[in-house]
Structures are given as structure tokens and as C-alpha cells.
Amino acid sequence: MIIVLKAEATRADADEILEKIAGLGLNPLYMPGTERVVLGALGDERVLETLQLESHPMVESVQRILTPYKLVSREMHPHDSVVDLGGVSIGGSQFTVIAGPCSVESREQMRETGEAVRSAGAVALRGGAFKPRSSPYSFQGLGREGLEILRETADALGLPCVTEVVEVADVELVDRYADAFQCGARNMQNFRLLQALGQSRKPVILKRGAAARVEDLLLAAEYILAEGNPNVILCERGITTFETATRNTLDLNAIPLIKRKTHVPVIVDPSHGTGIRDLVAPMAAAAVACGADGLLIEVHCRPDQALSDGKQSLYPEQFAQLMQGLAAFVAAAGKSLHVPATERR
């Protein structure tokens, strides 16, 4: 339920109503806007009727939210949210490219790859230290050492960095090293992890699960927002279908659909979404065209030697070409490519 207050309502009026909402066992929300204050009440909305808020002198209107997700919905928050990821904006009129290797493997690999992606136009660095792998016998990531290398590289390059967190117990550790968390597709419905990330205020890139409907993705984001963290970035990375020629089926329909349903920004990962190096650039351009706010791309200085996802990792030159080709599509979409702070000066 959304309660829009009249223009003359004071903070004391708002507090009075919020207390009544809390008194019914619902979750009260205070959302001040530029012209009006909006209050929210989350939980079983039927009990709210007993308050008869429609007839409160300071209430302008009361509106039910019909979607199963609330804080995430555009009904609650009509304007696009812009998330700040270590100085880089995601959402709004800028188009943002995050790139780097699937896994952090060594100082040299990160430095070489990081320099390549920065010079090609990436404005944030990715790299996994904790790798969820289907087989227990596959490379599982460097762990804490990987986090250290990632941070060092990011600092040296002057870029913010993103890395995956796979367990509640690691949230604090990852928080110390990264500018944003990535919550992987396999953990999209690891609700405890979502709640722990909701306790943070750092951005969370939430990847769509391979068998998750868009509504499931939005409900997963709701878990994070409901804990108080508004800094969520959704990420489409392909779904599981019968098609075996590609690793996943990139569901770009989801992008304009998500844009209509929610104010939360959404980016696309064409590397996992295709699983084939040669398809990454065309699908990156398609992501721009259908309205995505950014890209998450795997690049490796030597893909043939990568410890994970080598087949879908771009060579540095391929990434540079992709970025060159992307510019015209970003312009056609009425956006501008996010430029690193260093170059803006």
C-alpha cells in the first residue's frame, strides 16, 4: 500500500501514520519526494483498512500495489533509479560497461586484462574470487587472495570493482574488498544471502537464475530492497532452454519487460548469455538497442589459457572492437557511453 501525503503534511504527521502502520504489524516505509512525502506499508494489506487512512486529513490518496513485488515496482517508484557503483552510475541516460576476466587467476593476468578493458572503455572491473562450479574438481577461485589481487588492480587502474559472493559468511569479507557484490544465477533464490546483501548498502548485481521467470527475479530483488538496500542492479544472463547450440538463451525480451515493471536498472551479460565468443559483440549491441543500462562482459588477456569460461571470453582486441562498434548503437538508443571519471576531467 502506498499512502501519498498532502503537500502541507509535516514530518510529525508522517510519523504518526507510520506508527499506526507499525502498530498493525506491518512494515512502515518513509519515502520523501521533492513535492510530496509518500509512505509505504508492506505486509497483509487487509488489516490496513481498519485505519481508514483515506479519511485522514493529511492523506491525499491511498493506493494498493497489485504486483507481488512492492518496493521494486514502478507503481511504488515511477522514475528510473540510478545506482552509484564506486563513482560509476548505472541506470538513467548513461550506458555502462563492466568488464574483466571470469576468475581472478594472478596479479599479472588481472593487470594485463584490466589495462586492456580500461583503455577500451570499460568503467568498472569484474573478476571472480569465489567461483561456483558444477564440479567439485573444477577450479574454485583464489578466495581471499583473489579479492586482494582484484582490489589492488582496481586501485592501480582507478576503476571500481565487482566480484561474486556465494555465502552469507563471506559477505563481510567481500565487502572489505569490492565496490559491489555480484549475486550469481545459482544463488538468485538463496534468500538468506539476499537478506544479508540487503543489510549492506553497497550495490548488488543480481543475476537472473537459469530457470527463473522475470517475476521470480523481481521478487528476489524485493528481498534485498525489503532489508533496506535500494542499490540493486538486475542482470539478464540467459535462461535454460532446449537449444543446445548456445550455452544459454539470452532472453532480451526480459529487458523491455523489466523496464516496464520496475525502476531498478538492468544490465546484460552476453558472455554467459551466449557462451560463444563470436556472439558476444552482436548480442551486446542488441542489449543496447532494447534498452539495457549496461553490460557485464568477460575479457581475458589469454582466453585459451583461462581457468574458467575461456570459450566465451573475449580477446582484448575483440573487446576493443566491440566497444568501438557499440558507440553508434548507444547514440541510436539516445544514451551516452559512461566515460571514466579520469577522462572526464
Added chain:
Amino acid sequence: MIIVLKAEATRADADEILEKIAGLGLNPLYMPGTERVVLGALGDERVLETLQLESHPMVESVQRILTPYKLVSREMHPHDSVVDLGGVSIGGSQFTVIAGPCSVESREQMRETGEAVRSAGAVALRGGAFKPRSSPYSFQGLGREGLEILRETADALGLPCVTEVVEVADVELVDRYADAFQCGARNMQNFRLLQALGQSRKPVILKRGAAARVEDLLLAAEYILAEGNPNVILCERGITTFETATRNTLDLNAIPLIKRKTHVPVIVDPSHGTGIRDLVAPMAAAAVACGADGLLIEVHCRPDQALSDGKQSLYPEQFAQLMQGLAAFVAAAGKSLHVPATERR
């Protein structure tokens, strides 16, 4: 198997080899190029070894085609094919938009819709006279009367037209009225229909089946080419997945994948691919961006009164906006929007 002849080989040399190929029960193909003549042999390639063509004095090289489809593959035909659809080119450097209602409903509806799509930039008209419908109690199309209306409207507008054929026995009738056949998703593996369409030389827009892998689509196209009709246009129109928020999942990964595997042009139908009017324009732009050669879009002068597919049909104004927005993406893709012959003069 592809047999490349030496530059000095004569037609007689070619015929001699083609006869030997036919003598083994294989299907011989004569494919003259600008510099070299290439011969093909389709069937069980193992028996070819008995001919020892590698050591034939007029043979330069012999190459096995590893894909299950042959005539359709880029190995057989490295350059993009361009198909002529009643004066409109599909494939190559132009981007072609075909539009019109799902079903032909009346003279007025066709005329009104046809004028709207032509003035917005569509260069060919679509409209169904035979409608395959899940329920026997749904509108099944106007049949022959629908074909007549479609032809009349197309002639009046000076546009070529496309319509679906659902049965071998109708091929001749449809051929009399339309400039191109459409073979629908449900008939993608109606092999007898494919063979009948292969006997024609008119273009065939072959839509991907809802559960068909890209390889199945290419094999279905092979049925048409193997009968002698090279004028095939593939069409991605969404696949069946678990996602229920959209009617189908538009698999744009398939576009760059198809472009790598085959020389046959490929277009996208974002109307069926999404099933939601508001998603058509962004997905049309995405189709341009990832390399499609054109679009097939449902437009209706009064979508709320449409007898079929109203929810996914664009209002004329929406289609005009889509076309305006598309221009920049087509330019970004390095192509040019196909302009009607009348305007080119």
C-alpha cells in the same frame, strides 16, 4: 562433398564428373562461379571415395561438408545470399521491413492498414488468409477471398505481398496470388509442404518452430533448397520456454549464430516473438543490432477489433514511431533501410 574444378576445366569436364556422381546414386550439383566451377555431390559421401576424384586431372580440391545440412551451409556457399521478393531485396546490405495485419479481415481493413504501413516505410505487405489456430472454434481466415483482397491491396499500393500456406494442396492457389510464401512455425517440419515449396521458385519465409533447434531450422531449409528453390528467408519468431510473461522467448542469439552457419538471409518477427505490443519496438531495434536482415511485423488499423493476435499488433502510429526509431539503429549496423522502388525513382 564439394568438388572445386581447376580454372581450365571445361563444361564437358564438369559433365563427365557429374555423370559419375549421379551413377553412384548421389545427387549432382553444378554451381558455376566467377573464377572456378564448383560441383556438389549430396548423399552418402562414402561411396564417392571409389571415384578417387582427388586425383582427377581437372579437380583442384575435394572438400567434405561436415554439417548435416549442405546447400544451406556457408561452407558450400560462403557469400550472403540476397533473395528477391517481388522486387524487394532481402539480405546483403539493406534492411527490409515487411508489415501488415495478422489476418486479412476485409478490404477496408487491408487498405487502411496497408496504406499506414507503406507510408511509415514498410516495403512489403503481409496478411494471412489461411490461419492455423490452436482451436477449431477460432477464426480460420478468409481463405481464397482473403488471397484476393491481399493481392488487390498489394497491387493498389504497389507493394509485393506475403501470405501463409498451410497445405500442399494450397500451394498452387497461393502461388497465384502472393509474391512469397510464408511457412509457419507449426509447419516447419511439415516436410511434404517444404518439398512442395521447394518445387516453386518463389521466395519462402520459413519460420522457426517453437521447439526447433537452430539446426532443425537449417535442416528444414535444406528440404526446400534440395528441391531446387534457393529463395529461402529464415525467420526467428520466438521459442517455447518456461517464461510465461511473454508469449514466446525471442531467441536473438539465433541471429548471429545463423549468420555464421548459413548464407541464407534471416529476419525477425518481434510480434510473435514477444506477444506484447509494447515490446515490439525495442525488440525490433535489437534484431537490427544483432545482424538480422529484416523484420516481419504485425500492424492493424484497429488492434482492439482484430480477429486474431490483437494484443501483439501495433497501432499504425506505433509502427510509424518504430520505423522512425529504427533508422539510427540500421545506420549503426552499417546497413540502409530498404526504400520502396517508387520512392527510389
Added chain:
Amino acid sequence: MIIVLKAEATRADADEILEKIAGLGLNPLYMPGTERVVLGALGDERVLETLQLESHPMVESVQRILTPYKLVSREMHPHDSVVDLGGVSIGGSQFTVIAGPCSVESREQMRETGEAVRSAGAVALRGGAFKPRSSPYSFQGLGREGLEILRETADALGLPCVTEVVEVADVELVDRYADAFQCGARNMQNFRLLQALGQSRKPVILKRGAAARVEDLLLAAEYILAEGNPNVILCERGITTFETATRNTLDLNAIPLIKRKTHVPVIVDPSHGTGIRDLVAPMAAAAVACGADGLLIEVHCRPDQALSDGKQSLYPEQFAQLMQGLAAFVAAAGKSLHVPATERR
């Protein structure tokens, strides 16, 4: 709409009402029962209201059918239908096994395989003469010669036979040779073919399409019944999913679901449903257990030399073992194994 007449209503009363229904452009149905006559009206039910049949003196009740399929629904026909396939019953309290090779390859192969399946307990013979194949270069069946061999073998063995028909133009030919038509998964929505089969009165085994929802299957059956042929046998043969370890995913959930929705019998094809010889027997037993009325199983005298589907074809000994193991499950399901007429004497 179903119109139940009063007990005293005469045939003339029924005819009067049927004429009125026809006069509105709806499809009238006369369905005499043992105690009451029931009339049906198919089409846009809203126009029926003008007749005010509820107040007709000879009408007991008028009932709307809420499912999109009508004749197929249990609402219209509460008791299980039993279909006679050349003297063999399908549906009701008997469990019926149809077996034979995927394709008719030769007189010897059919005779050897046919004798093996008959002696193991199959009561009808299958064998394909027209084979829909993904690739134009695969074995396409023997055509008319295959039909002749099938008929000869069936006659010699005293079994009825079933074979696939893939095209409207072949319906008459196949009708001359076979006791029942099979409509394959790829043709489940070839509506013209369904209508042609609806013109016949011979049984039609209608296979579920690989991407067809159960509702789509029931609507496809409705096409056949709506043309006047009540002898439809549904067949679950596996759907397309992301699982690649099996050829298809046999959806046995569909069996009890179908049993609740329709009176039409339903059988299971565990050969296509799994694609793996070793899984056929356990899944055949599972089909019995969840309520199927019969099985369609591929058996070949020499599976390793089969021209199609060898991997999923049982060796004769395996089929004999399957039938032995099946008996106890059929008894547990409260049914009896259909015994050939010859043995019943």
C-alpha cells in the same frame, strides 16, 4: 453448450431445436444417451441466448462448457471412451500394447519382428512407411511399398496395424492399408491433416507435439472430433526440455491430467519418450501405473541395423521381458492385459 432434453422429449423435439441451433450458424450435435438425449451447440455460444432454450418445454437444463475444447471434454462425455482398433479395444479396463519397428524396411524384417512382438503379447502391429525426418538426406520410408508389406504382415499374423500419415493427399492411400492412422508429433498442429482424419471413421493415434501443452493436444483432438470422427487415441511421447541425457522428457504427469480432462483414451510411447533402449521397460511400467490405457513400443529384429531409431528400439528378447514384467503392474492397476482374439478363443 450442452442441452439436456427431458425424458419425454421425442426425436422431433430434438430436431426442432437442432434446426434452431443450425439457423444461428452454430454446429448442432445430436447425442442420444440411454436415459436422456443430449444436444450440443458448438460455436459462439453468446448468440444461443436469443433462443432462450432454458424455457423450452422439452429442455431440462442448459450447461455451458468452460474448457476451450468441447467434444473432447469430460463435461460433455463423462464416461471413458473405448476405441476399437481393428478388433482391439483401447480404453476402459483393458491395457493394450502396440509394437513393431519404427520403419517398415523389408518383408523379412516385418515378418520376423511381427512374429516376435505377437508371441510376446502385442495385439497390434506398428510400422512406418512415410517417415518425417529432420534431414532430407535420411531414410524417408518405403512409401506405398511399405504400406503393402505392413498390410501383408499384419494379415499373416492376424493383427491389426497402425501407420503414420503425413499429408492430406495420402489419407486415402493409407486408409486402404491400415486399421488406424498415426498422426505424428510434428503434425499435431497440421490442422488440415487433422480435419482430413476427422472425415474418416478409422481410429487416429494423435501424438503430442514436442512443445505442445496438454491443452494444445486436447484442442488438436477437438479438430478431429469436430469433423465427426470420435475414434481418437491420444499419445504421450515426450516433450522437449533442457535435459539432454534423454531424447525427450516423457511427461507422465500428462496421463492422470488427461484422464481428468477428457474421456478419450491415452497411450504412452516410451521409445520416443526416452530415446534410450534401457529406459523403455521401466517407463512402460510407470505408464501403466499412472493410468495409461496402452503402450506404443518400437521393437526391431536387429536394432543395430535399423534404418531409423535403432538406439531406442528393443531387441525381441527385451520386449518379451518387458511384457512379462508388465503383467504384475497391469494387475496392480486393476486392469487386464488385452489378449489377442486368437488366444481368447
Added chain:
Amino acid sequence: MIIVLKAEATRADADEILEKIAGLGLNPLYMPGTERVVLGALGDERVLETLQLESHPMVESVQRILTPYKLVSREMHPHDSVVDLGGVSIGGSQFTVIAGPCSVESREQMRETGEAVRSAGAVALRGGAFKPRSSPYSFQGLGREGLEILRETADALGLPCVTEVVEVADVELVDRYADAFQCGARNMQNFRLLQALGQSRKPVILKRGAAARVEDLLLAAEYILAEGNPNVILCERGITTFETATRNTLDLNAIPLIKRKTHVPVIVDPSHGTGIRDLVAPMAAAAVACGADGLLIEVHCRPDQALSDGKQSLYPEQFAQLMQGLAAFVAAAGKSLHVPATERR
């Protein structure tokens, strides 16, 4: 790699070889059998070649395991494993039924439901205290209080109990109350949780993820076994497909497939596998018929008031009927229904 020692090999011989394996950075395994001792070496098998174990005087043979999973494979362990779940056997010649409500809601609900399922023949009790729910606003389970109620009820009824664990930090707590862990479908690839469960020796019921291939399920089980816990029970509970008439598509093909690939027992959850109360009994029978080792079924004393999964929960009478009907299928499968210890006396 499996290393089979000669009959005369001593423990000292085994230790010598195990040390060499460990020295190469591989994971050494000691698996004594009744006639021969078998050693295992997990990790990058190529380095093992340097040991030339084939020529070691006490080694009889060395065998490579070709599947990506090792400990789980039948190659490593040809005989069926039987897991002891608080005195109840799962696997082998007995068929075991675990039943109870989706969620623990109250002492009364557990007691009433528990008595009903015990008297109908269930030999273990299920009930969720930590509920992973798609929406943050749905009932999330009673937590620790739920565990206490479950334990009390189980003790009072003399049944072992099973409950879900959703987070590494809860493993110790759940371990105190339950006889077995359940790892839910959404956590099948929560690898940290799998590793934590591998540190325990209590049985783990590992449910297949909604988009997980059978191979992914076996690799997930491998994570648990690789940590030293051999007591894994796999559970098929339906996969995500395009079919919307049922909640999930129960993939019974997976049962005989799993039985061929692994020695680990496998049970079926027809409640989640169908999502429809009326389909549970027929699919339970089908699970028996295709070779499952047991069932996990949701029963609630008042399904219409259940806080979760009411639609798929059986009424106590329905469960009693299911158990009665099951007996004949269990006998047909050559197994015997597991009888509670108390009744065996």
C-alpha cells in the same frame, strides 16, 4: 582413477600408495572391500602417470573413471548403496515412504498430521522449519521453534524426521534436531551448503534443481561425497518446462537413468512434481514402477488452511488410500514396503 590392489596387499602397501597419491596433490581414498582393497585418486589424473602404478607389484589394475562425477558413479561403486535414516533404510530391496506437511505450523498440526501418516504407513516424518519462498512477504517458517516441534512430534510418534536446511550457518542447529537434512531444489548448486553437509555424516536428501540436468544433480551429490559424507539420497521433484497445467514436470525418465549411472538411492516427490493433489497418487505409483527407492509426500491435516503448498498437500484419507494402492505396485516392482521398526517387532 581407481587402483585395485592384489589380494595379498597389506594395509602398509595401501598406505604407501596413498601417500604417493597425496604427494602429487591428489585426494587419496581408501576403500576396503570384502575381497580386494580398492584405492581412489581424485583430481587431475594425468599427473598420476608419473607413478606408473600399473607396474607396482601390489597393484592388480588401474582404471580411469570417465564420468565427470567419480565417487557417485557406479564405476567406482557397482552395488546399490543403502542409506540409514534414523533406523529406516533407503535403497536396496525396500520401498520407503516419508510424509508430512510442507511446513511445521503448530504442535497440533504436526501431531495430527504425523499420526495420520504413521498409521497409513509412512516410516519417516517431514516438515519444514526454514522455508525458502519466492516472495519475502510469504510465510517463512517457524525457524528454531519449528525444529523443536518437529523433534517432539517425531519422538512421540517413534519416527525419524527430515527437515530442510537453507544456510551453512544453520547446519549445526538443524543437525541437533533432525535425523536427516533436506537440501532443497533452489539450493542444489549452493556449493558451500553442499560442502557443509558433506562434513556431517547424517543423511542428506538432495533435491534436483528445477533447471538441473541429471548430470548436474550427480555432480552436486559428488560435492557432498567428496567431503566424506556417503549418505546421500537423491530426489526427483519435477523440472521447469513450458507446460503450465502442472506446477513442474516430474521427470521420471531420470529415475532409471540415475539408477544406471550411480549407486546412490533416489526417491521421488510427486507433490512438488505435479503441484496438484489429484495427480499425487498416480505419480507415486509410477515412481514405484520405474524403480524409485521411496517417496517424499506432502500431507496436511487441513490442506485448505495450510500456510504453504496447500494445493498439492494430500488429505489424510487420500494419503491412506495412496498407501493402500501402492502396495501392489511395490510388490510388482519386486520390493517390499518398509515397515516401521515398532511394527516389525
